[in-house]
Amino acid sequence: MVRLLADHRISGLPVIDEDDKVIGVISETDLMVRQAETPDPFDPPHHSRLAALTPAGRRHTAKAQARTAGQLMTRPPVTVHADDTIVEAARTMAKSHVERLPVLDEEDRLVGIVTRRDLLQVFLRSDAEIREEVVQEVLIRTLWVPPTGIDVSVTEGVVTLFGQMERKTETEIAASMTRQIDGVVDVVNDLGWRQDDDRLRPDEQALHGVTGDWLRRS
Structure with a gap:
């Protein structure tokens, strides 16, 4: 495992079973615990025994004595699916305080790894690139709104x-979809509307096309 980390210049490894399903993750920290755990002549014997009484102490002891990947790995693994958005992956990584996420396919099998560095690269997109995607993907292709x-x-x-749209729900969709675009840090929604369709009865709402489908799914 140490050779794999060194040869590929990576800081962690997913552990998979015979079906290529991720069952755990090994980090440099796990390996350091394993390698650094040596008897300390200045450490009172009762100190290690007391530490082993706590759940964290027992996990630490188990890792220190591990000889295989299965014994050393941290479980359960924190993962994402291949169709999750970059924003979702970043939130999962931040919430779980991990530096890498195994990426799974629709059958929960390992297909790759996404790291903090990968995610940070996304936020290096230029403002011009982000604007172009908002205009083309959100306004034109989804909401059918002229870019002008x-x-x-x-x-x-x-x-x-900024501007005025026909319905209030369209302004909400525009802001929500923009937030999901890779590289977007925040959205300031200064859009106005001509019709407050939130107040209409369901049978009166003028939902149509892609916009209506998006609302029903959300």
């Missing part, structure tokens, strides 16, 4: 949407 009708500005990843 809405002002989109991006400054250091913060997207500001």
Whole structure:
């Protein structure tokens, strides 16, 4: 395991079973615990016995005595699926305080690894690239809104949407979809609307096309 980490210049390894399903993860920290655990002549014998009484102490002792990947790995693994968004992966990584995430396919089998460095690369996108995606993917292709009708500005990843749309729900969709775009740090929604369709009865709402489908799924 140490050779794999050194040869590939990586800091962690997923552990898989015979079906290529991830059952745990091994980090440099796990290996350091294993290698560094040696008897300390200055450590009172009762100290190690007391530490082993706690759950954390027992896990530490087990890792220190491990001889295989299965014994050393941390479980359960924190993973993401291949179709999860970059934002979802970043949130999972931050919430779980991990530096890498095994990526699974639809059958929960390992297909890759995403690291903090991979995620940080996304946020190096230029403001111009982000603006182009907001205009093309959100306004034109999803909401069918002429790009000249809405002002989109991006400054250091913060997207500001300004203008007036036909319905209130469209402004909410525009802001929500923009937040999911890779590289977007925040969204300032200054969009207005002509019709507050939140107040209409379901049978009166003018839902149609892609916008209606998006609302029903959300």
